[in-house]
Protein backbone atom coordinates (compact mmCIF):
# COMPACT_ATOMS: atom_id res chain seq x y z
CA UNK A 1 0.00 0.00 0.00
CA UNK A 2 1.30 3.43 -0.95
CA UNK A 3 0.09 5.27 2.14
CA UNK A 4 1.33 8.68 1.07
CA UNK A 5 -0.60 8.37 -2.17
CA UNK A 6 -3.68 7.10 -0.32
CA UNK A 7 -3.52 10.04 2.10
CA UNK A 8 -3.74 12.41 -0.85
CA UNK A 9 -7.23 11.00 -1.43
CA UNK A 10 -8.33 12.39 1.96
CA UNK A 11 -7.94 16.18 1.91
CA UNK A 12 -8.96 16.53 5.58
CA UNK A 13 -5.86 14.62 6.71
CA UNK A 14 -3.55 17.32 5.36
CA UNK A 15 -4.82 19.84 7.92
CA UNK A 16 -3.07 21.27 10.91
CA UNK A 17 -4.96 21.78 14.17
CA UNK A 18 -3.51 24.18 16.75
CA UNK A 19 -0.60 24.49 14.31
CA UNK A 20 0.14 20.79 14.65
CA UNK A 21 -0.31 18.21 11.89
CA UNK A 22 -3.61 16.40 12.45
CA UNK A 23 -3.22 12.81 13.62
CA UNK A 24 -6.67 11.28 13.29
CA UNK A 25 -7.03 8.20 15.50
CA UNK A 26 -10.80 8.27 16.01
CA UNK A 27 -11.81 6.08 13.10
CA UNK A 28 -14.08 3.80 15.12
CA UNK A 29 -16.34 6.81 15.69
CA UNK A 30 -16.27 7.79 12.04
CA UNK A 31 -13.80 7.57 9.18
CA UNK A 32 -12.73 10.33 6.84
CA UNK A 33 -14.02 10.33 3.28
CA UNK A 34 -11.94 9.98 0.14
CA UNK A 35 -12.33 12.51 -2.63
CA UNK A 36 -14.14 9.98 -4.87
CA UNK A 37 -16.93 9.65 -2.33
CA UNK A 38 -17.41 13.36 -1.71
CA UNK A 39 -17.02 14.23 -5.39
CA UNK A 40 -19.52 11.58 -6.39
CA UNK A 41 -22.13 13.14 -4.10
CA UNK A 42 -21.66 16.53 -5.65
CA UNK A 43 -21.77 15.06 -9.13
CA UNK A 44 -24.93 13.08 -8.35
CA UNK A 45 -26.70 16.18 -7.06
CA UNK A 46 -25.62 18.13 -10.13
CA UNK A 47 -26.40 15.49 -12.74
CA UNK A 48 -28.85 12.76 -11.73
CA UNK A 49 -30.82 14.03 -8.76
CA UNK A 50 -34.47 13.01 -8.94
CA UNK A 51 -36.67 11.01 -6.61
CA UNK A 52 -36.28 7.29 -7.17
CA UNK A 53 -38.78 4.56 -8.03
CA UNK A 54 -41.62 6.93 -8.83
CA UNK A 55 -40.86 8.89 -11.93
CA UNK A 56 -41.31 8.03 -15.56
CA UNK A 57 -38.77 10.62 -16.59
CA UNK A 58 -35.13 10.14 -17.49
CA UNK A 59 -33.52 11.46 -14.32
CA UNK A 60 -35.72 9.44 -12.02
CA UNK A 61 -35.05 6.28 -14.01
CA UNK A 62 -31.30 6.96 -13.93
CA UNK A 63 -31.26 7.68 -10.17
CA UNK A 64 -33.30 4.52 -9.55
CA UNK A 65 -30.97 2.44 -11.69
CA UNK A 66 -27.93 3.78 -9.81
CA UNK A 67 -29.55 3.14 -6.43
CA UNK A 68 -30.29 -0.45 -7.41
CA UNK A 69 -26.73 -0.88 -8.70
CA UNK A 70 -25.52 0.38 -5.31
CA UNK A 71 -27.69 -2.25 -3.65
CA UNK A 72 -26.09 -4.92 -5.85
CA UNK A 73 -22.65 -3.58 -4.92
CA UNK A 74 -23.42 -3.78 -1.20
CA UNK A 75 -24.80 -7.29 -1.68
CA UNK A 76 -21.63 -8.50 -3.38
CA UNK A 77 -19.45 -6.71 -0.78
CA UNK A 78 -20.87 -8.77 2.08
CA UNK A 79 -21.59 -11.95 0.12
CA UNK A 80 -25.37 -11.63 0.24
CA UNK A 81 -27.32 -14.15 -1.83
CA UNK A 82 -29.23 -11.32 -3.50
CA UNK A 83 -29.73 -7.56 -3.54
CA UNK A 84 -33.27 -8.16 -2.29
CA UNK A 85 -31.81 -9.01 1.11
CA UNK A 86 -30.22 -5.55 1.36
CA UNK A 87 -32.26 -2.82 3.06
CA UNK A 88 -30.89 0.71 3.18
CA UNK A 89 -31.26 2.42 6.55
CA UNK A 90 -29.72 5.46 8.21
CA UNK A 91 -27.05 3.40 9.95
CA UNK A 92 -26.35 0.53 12.29
CA UNK A 93 -28.55 2.07 14.97
CA UNK A 94 -31.56 2.29 12.71
CA UNK A 95 -30.93 -1.20 11.35
CA UNK A 96 -30.91 -2.60 14.88
CA UNK A 97 -34.03 -0.67 15.85
CA UNK A 98 -35.75 -1.95 12.74
CA UNK A 99 -34.93 -5.57 13.57
CA UNK A 100 -35.82 -5.13 17.24
CA UNK A 101 -39.18 -3.61 16.40
CA UNK A 102 -40.24 -5.88 13.54
CA UNK A 103 -38.75 -9.12 14.82
CA UNK A 104 -40.39 -8.59 18.20
CA UNK A 105 -43.80 -8.03 16.64
CA UNK A 106 -43.44 -11.22 14.63
CA UNK A 107 -41.72 -13.59 17.03
CA UNK A 108 -41.43 -12.35 20.61
CA UNK A 109 -43.97 -13.33 23.26
CA UNK A 110 -44.23 -12.69 26.98
CA UNK A 111 -41.44 -14.70 28.61
CA UNK A 112 -39.30 -14.86 25.45
CA UNK A 113 -35.56 -14.44 25.92
CA UNK A 114 -33.13 -12.45 23.79
CA UNK A 115 -29.39 -12.97 24.19
CA UNK A 116 -26.95 -10.08 23.82
CA UNK A 117 -23.38 -9.77 25.09
CA UNK A 118 -21.70 -7.70 27.77
CA UNK A 119 -19.59 -5.93 25.14
CA UNK A 120 -22.45 -4.48 23.09
CA UNK A 121 -22.72 -0.86 22.02
CA UNK A 122 -25.81 0.80 23.51
CA UNK A 123 -27.44 0.59 20.09
CA UNK A 124 -27.46 -3.21 20.44
CA UNK A 125 -28.85 -3.08 23.98
CA UNK A 126 -31.39 -0.30 24.26
CA UNK A 127 -33.58 -1.21 21.24
CA UNK A 128 -33.94 -4.70 22.73
CA UNK A 129 -34.74 -3.31 26.16
CA UNK A 130 -37.42 -1.05 24.70
CA UNK A 131 -39.00 -3.96 22.88
CA UNK A 132 -38.54 -6.39 25.74
CA UNK A 133 -40.49 -4.11 28.06
CA UNK A 134 -43.30 -3.85 25.53
CA UNK A 135 -43.45 -7.55 24.81
CA UNK A 136 -42.77 -8.84 28.33
CA UNK A 137 -39.54 -10.45 27.19
CA UNK A 138 -36.20 -10.73 28.97
CA UNK A 139 -32.59 -9.98 28.03
CA UNK A 140 -29.81 -12.43 28.85
CA UNK A 141 -26.18 -11.43 28.69
CA UNK A 142 -23.12 -13.38 27.54
CA UNK A 143 -20.33 -12.46 29.97
CA UNK A 144 -16.80 -11.45 28.93
CA UNK A 145 -13.58 -12.49 30.61
CA UNK A 146 -10.80 -10.24 31.89
CA UNK A 147 -9.11 -10.16 28.46
CA UNK A 148 -12.28 -9.24 26.60
CA UNK A 149 -13.29 -12.64 25.21
CA UNK A 150 -16.87 -13.82 25.22
CA UNK A 151 -17.32 -16.82 27.49
CA UNK A 152 -18.60 -19.41 25.05
CA UNK A 153 -19.48 -22.01 27.67
CA UNK A 154 -21.63 -19.45 29.45
CA UNK A 155 -23.19 -18.49 26.12
CA UNK A 156 -24.21 -22.10 25.51
CA UNK A 157 -25.83 -22.26 28.95
CA UNK A 158 -28.04 -19.23 28.25
CA UNK A 159 -30.23 -21.04 25.72
CA UNK A 160 -33.62 -22.26 26.86
CA UNK A 161 -36.78 -23.19 24.99
CA UNK A 162 -37.77 -19.53 25.41
CA UNK A 163 -34.74 -18.10 23.54
CA UNK A 164 -35.88 -16.39 20.35
CA UNK A 165 -32.86 -14.40 19.16
CA UNK A 166 -29.16 -13.69 19.68
CA UNK A 167 -27.70 -10.26 18.85
CA UNK A 168 -23.94 -9.74 19.16
CA UNK A 169 -21.24 -7.52 17.80
CA UNK A 170 -18.70 -8.81 15.30
CA UNK A 171 -15.94 -6.54 16.64
CA UNK A 172 -16.08 -4.65 19.95
CA UNK A 173 -15.76 -0.87 19.58
CA UNK A 174 -13.99 -0.75 22.95
CA UNK A 175 -11.96 -3.94 23.24
CA UNK A 176 -11.28 -4.60 19.57
CA UNK A 177 -12.17 -8.24 20.18
CA UNK A 178 -13.13 -10.05 16.97
CA UNK A 179 -15.83 -12.42 18.09
CA UNK A 180 -16.08 -15.92 16.59
CA UNK A 181 -19.36 -15.05 14.90
CA UNK A 182 -19.61 -18.16 12.72
CA UNK A 183 -19.31 -20.31 15.84
CA UNK A 184 -21.81 -18.13 17.73
CA UNK A 185 -24.20 -18.51 14.80
CA UNK A 186 -23.73 -22.25 14.63
CA UNK A 187 -24.49 -22.59 18.36
CA UNK A 188 -27.59 -20.38 18.02
CA UNK A 189 -28.76 -22.38 15.01
CA UNK A 190 -28.34 -25.66 16.88
CA UNK A 191 -31.13 -24.27 19.10
CA UNK A 192 -33.11 -23.06 16.06
CA UNK A 193 -32.45 -19.47 17.11
CA UNK A 194 -31.50 -16.79 14.57
CA UNK A 195 -28.59 -14.41 15.13
CA UNK A 196 -28.03 -10.71 14.43
CA UNK A 197 -24.43 -9.60 13.83
CA UNK A 198 -23.52 -5.95 14.41
CA UNK A 199 -20.87 -5.32 11.77
CA UNK A 200 -20.33 -1.60 12.51
CA UNK A 201 -16.72 -2.22 13.54
CA UNK A 202 -15.89 -5.14 11.25
CA UNK A 203 -16.90 -3.93 7.77
CA UNK A 204 -14.16 -1.24 7.69
CA UNK A 205 -11.42 -3.72 8.52
CA UNK A 206 -12.01 -7.21 7.15
CA UNK A 207 -13.65 -9.24 4.44
CA UNK A 208 -17.25 -10.01 5.27
CA UNK A 209 -19.14 -13.04 4.04
CA UNK A 210 -22.59 -13.19 5.60
CA UNK A 211 -23.23 -16.61 4.16
CA UNK A 212 -19.97 -18.06 5.52
CA UNK A 213 -20.91 -16.65 8.94
CA UNK A 214 -24.46 -17.88 8.33
CA UNK A 215 -25.74 -14.62 9.83
CA UNK A 216 -29.51 -14.25 9.83
CA UNK A 217 -29.10 -10.48 10.02
CA UNK A 218 -25.99 -8.37 9.50
CA UNK A 219 -25.96 -4.58 10.00
CA UNK A 220 -23.44 -1.79 9.46
CA UNK A 221 -22.94 1.95 8.90
CA UNK A 222 -21.57 3.65 5.79
CA UNK A 223 -19.78 6.42 7.65
CA UNK A 224 -17.49 4.03 9.50
CA UNK A 225 -16.17 2.63 6.21
CA UNK A 226 -15.26 5.79 4.29
CA UNK A 227 -18.81 6.37 3.06
CA UNK A 228 -21.22 9.20 3.85
CA UNK A 229 -23.10 9.74 7.07
CA UNK A 230 -26.78 8.91 7.21
CA UNK A 231 -26.63 5.64 5.28
CA UNK A 232 -26.50 2.13 6.65
CA UNK A 233 -27.36 -1.39 5.73
CA UNK A 234 -29.48 -4.20 7.05
CA UNK A 235 -28.95 -7.62 5.50
CA UNK A 236 -31.49 -10.23 6.43
CA UNK A 237 -32.39 -13.73 5.36
CA UNK A 238 -35.40 -13.71 3.14
CA UNK A 239 -37.66 -16.01 5.14
CA UNK A 240 -37.21 -13.88 8.26
CA UNK A 241 -37.68 -10.56 6.48
CA UNK A 242 -40.78 -11.95 4.76
CA UNK A 243 -42.25 -12.98 8.10
CA UNK A 244 -41.60 -9.61 9.77
CA UNK A 245 -44.03 -6.69 9.53
CA UNK A 246 -42.90 -3.32 8.13
CA UNK A 247 -40.99 -1.02 10.47
CA UNK A 248 -42.38 2.29 9.24
CA UNK A 249 -45.31 3.13 7.03
CA UNK A 250 -45.25 5.55 4.15
CA UNK A 251 -44.56 5.87 0.47
CA UNK A 252 -42.88 3.09 -1.50
CA UNK A 253 -43.30 0.36 1.12
CA UNK A 254 -46.83 -0.49 -0.04
CA UNK A 255 -48.42 -2.36 -2.94
CA UNK A 256 -51.93 -0.99 -2.51
CA UNK A 257 -53.49 1.31 0.06
CA UNK A 258 -57.13 1.68 0.88
CA UNK A 259 -58.78 2.73 4.10
CA UNK A 260 -59.94 -0.86 4.56
CA UNK A 261 -56.67 -2.66 3.89
CA UNK A 262 -53.09 -1.99 2.85
CA UNK A 263 -50.82 -4.55 1.24
CA UNK A 264 -47.08 -4.25 1.41
CA UNK A 265 -44.41 -4.06 -1.22
CA UNK A 266 -41.95 -6.88 -1.85
CA UNK A 267 -38.46 -7.00 -0.35
CA UNK A 268 -36.49 -4.87 0.19
CA UNK A 269 -38.94 -2.00 -0.34
CA UNK A 270 -41.30 -3.20 2.38
CA UNK A 271 -38.73 -1.87 4.86
CA UNK A 272 -37.82 1.34 3.05
CA UNK A 273 -40.66 3.77 3.74
CA UNK A 274 -40.29 7.24 2.28
CA UNK A 275 -37.63 8.74 0.06
CA UNK A 276 -34.39 6.88 0.74
CA UNK A 277 -31.05 8.68 0.85
CA UNK A 278 -30.24 7.46 -2.64
CA UNK A 279 -27.33 9.89 -3.02
CA UNK A 280 -25.65 8.51 0.11
CA UNK A 281 -26.43 4.92 -0.91
CA UNK A 282 -24.76 5.41 -4.29
CA UNK A 283 -21.82 7.15 -2.61
CA UNK A 284 -21.53 4.20 -0.20
CA UNK A 285 -21.07 1.96 -3.23
CA UNK A 286 -18.24 4.32 -4.30
CA UNK A 287 -16.66 3.91 -0.86
CA UNK A 288 -16.84 0.13 -1.27
CA UNK A 289 -15.21 0.45 -4.70
CA UNK A 290 -12.53 2.59 -3.10
CA UNK A 291 -11.81 0.00 -0.39
CA UNK A 292 -11.83 -2.80 -2.95
CA UNK A 293 -9.47 -0.80 -5.14
CA UNK A 294 -6.90 -0.83 -2.34
CA UNK A 295 -7.86 -4.40 -1.40
CA UNK A 296 -9.52 -5.47 1.83
CA UNK A 297 -6.68 -7.92 2.49
CA UNK A 298 -4.11 -5.15 2.08
CA UNK A 299 -6.09 -2.89 4.43
CA UNK A 300 -6.29 -5.67 7.00
CA UNK A 301 -2.57 -6.38 6.76
CA UNK A 302 -1.66 -2.68 7.04
CA UNK A 303 -3.91 -2.16 10.06
CA UNK A 304 -2.52 -5.30 11.71
CA UNK A 305 0.97 -3.82 11.41
CA UNK A 306 -0.26 -0.54 12.90
CA UNK A 307 -1.91 -2.40 15.75
CA UNK A 308 1.21 -4.49 16.50
CA UNK A 309 3.46 -1.47 16.39
CA UNK A 310 1.14 0.61 18.57
CA UNK A 311 0.82 -2.20 21.12
CA UNK A 312 4.59 -2.59 21.26
CA UNK A 313 5.19 1.17 21.77
CA UNK A 314 2.30 1.66 24.19
CA UNK A 315 3.35 -1.35 26.28
CA UNK A 316 6.54 0.51 27.22
CA UNK A 317 4.51 3.20 29.00
CA UNK A 318 4.71 2.87 32.77
CA UNK A 319 1.43 1.98 34.51
CA UNK A 320 -0.50 1.49 31.27
CA UNK A 321 -3.48 -0.81 31.54
CA UNK A 322 -5.01 -2.17 28.35
CA UNK A 323 -8.74 -2.79 28.40
CA UNK A 324 -9.05 -5.74 26.07
CA UNK A 325 -6.30 -8.23 25.35
CA UNK A 326 -8.10 -10.80 23.23
CA UNK A 327 -5.98 -12.90 20.92
CA UNK A 328 -7.97 -11.90 17.85
CA UNK A 329 -8.36 -8.12 17.71
CA UNK A 330 -8.96 -5.44 15.16
CA UNK A 331 -9.23 -1.70 14.77
CA UNK A 332 -9.09 -0.29 18.29
CA UNK A 333 -6.89 -0.14 21.38
CA UNK A 334 -8.36 1.06 24.68
CA UNK A 335 -6.21 1.90 27.68
CA UNK A 336 -5.76 3.81 30.92
CA UNK A 337 -2.54 5.14 32.43
CA UNK A 338 -2.17 5.07 36.22
CA UNK A 339 -4.89 7.13 37.84
CA UNK A 340 -5.07 9.70 35.07
CA UNK A 341 -8.59 10.42 33.89
CA UNK A 342 -8.82 9.49 30.20
CA UNK A 343 -10.66 12.71 29.35
CA UNK A 344 -7.80 14.81 30.73
CA UNK A 345 -5.37 12.88 28.56
CA UNK A 346 -7.63 13.23 25.52
CA UNK A 347 -7.95 17.00 25.95
CA UNK A 348 -4.19 17.50 26.16
CA UNK A 349 -3.52 15.14 23.26
CA UNK A 350 -5.96 17.19 21.21
CA UNK A 351 -3.85 20.29 21.83
CA UNK A 352 -0.96 18.40 20.27
CA UNK A 353 -3.03 17.59 17.19
CA UNK A 354 -3.89 14.01 18.17
CA UNK A 355 -7.58 13.12 17.84
CA UNK A 356 -8.55 10.23 20.12
CA UNK A 357 -11.78 9.32 21.85
CA UNK A 358 -12.34 9.12 25.58
CA UNK A 359 -15.28 8.08 27.71
CA UNK A 360 -17.54 5.06 27.91
CA UNK A 361 -17.81 4.64 24.11
CA UNK A 362 -21.55 3.96 24.38
CA UNK A 363 -20.78 0.75 26.25
CA UNK A 364 -21.53 1.55 29.89
CA UNK A 365 -22.27 -2.05 30.91
CA UNK A 366 -18.81 -3.01 29.65
CA UNK A 367 -17.22 -0.18 31.65
CA UNK A 368 -19.05 -1.48 34.70
CA UNK A 369 -17.76 -4.97 33.97
CA UNK A 370 -14.18 -3.66 34.25
CA UNK A 371 -14.98 -1.23 37.07
CA UNK A 372 -13.78 1.82 35.12
CA UNK A 373 -15.47 5.10 34.13
CA UNK A 374 -14.09 5.05 30.61
CA UNK A 375 -10.97 4.56 28.53
CA UNK A 376 -8.83 6.40 26.08
CA UNK A 377 -9.33 4.75 22.72
CA UNK A 378 -7.25 4.97 19.58
CA UNK A 379 -8.70 3.47 16.43
CA UNK A 380 -7.16 2.94 13.03
CA UNK A 381 -8.14 3.59 9.46
CA UNK A 382 -6.49 2.53 6.25
CA UNK A 383 -4.66 5.88 5.98
CA UNK A 384 -2.94 5.86 9.38
CA UNK A 385 0.84 5.54 9.49
CA UNK A 386 3.59 4.27 11.74
CA UNK A 387 4.81 7.90 12.00
CA UNK A 388 1.44 8.88 13.42
CA UNK A 389 1.81 6.28 16.13
CA UNK A 390 5.25 7.71 16.89
CA UNK A 391 3.57 11.14 17.17
CA UNK A 392 0.99 9.70 19.55
CA UNK A 393 3.70 8.16 21.72
CA UNK A 394 5.73 11.40 21.74
CA UNK A 395 2.58 13.29 22.74
CA UNK A 396 1.77 10.78 25.50
CA UNK A 397 5.34 11.14 26.77
CA UNK A 398 4.68 14.86 27.20
CA UNK A 399 1.14 14.63 28.52
CA UNK A 400 1.45 11.82 31.08
CA UNK A 401 4.02 13.56 33.33
CA UNK A 402 1.84 16.69 33.29
CA UNK A 403 -1.12 14.72 34.64
CA UNK A 404 0.59 12.22 36.94
Ligand code: PLP
Nearest residue numbers: 091092093121123169173200221
Ligand atom coordinates in the same frame (compact mmCIF):
# COMPACT_ATOMS: atom_id res chain seq x y z
N1 PLP B 1 -22.43 -0.81 16.99
C1 PLP B 1 -21.12 -0.62 17.22
C2 PLP B 1 -20.26 -1.78 17.59
C3 PLP B 1 -20.58 0.67 17.09
O1 PLP B 1 -19.28 0.86 17.31
C4 PLP B 1 -21.44 1.73 16.73
C5 PLP B 1 -20.91 3.11 16.63
O2 PLP B 1 -19.91 3.46 17.21
C6 PLP B 1 -22.78 1.47 16.50
C7 PLP B 1 -23.25 0.20 16.65
C8 PLP B 1 -23.73 2.56 16.12
O3 PLP B 1 -23.43 3.01 14.83
P1 PLP B 1 -24.17 4.29 14.23
O4 PLP B 1 -24.00 5.39 15.22
O5 PLP B 1 -23.44 4.54 12.95
O6 PLP B 1 -25.59 3.93 14.01
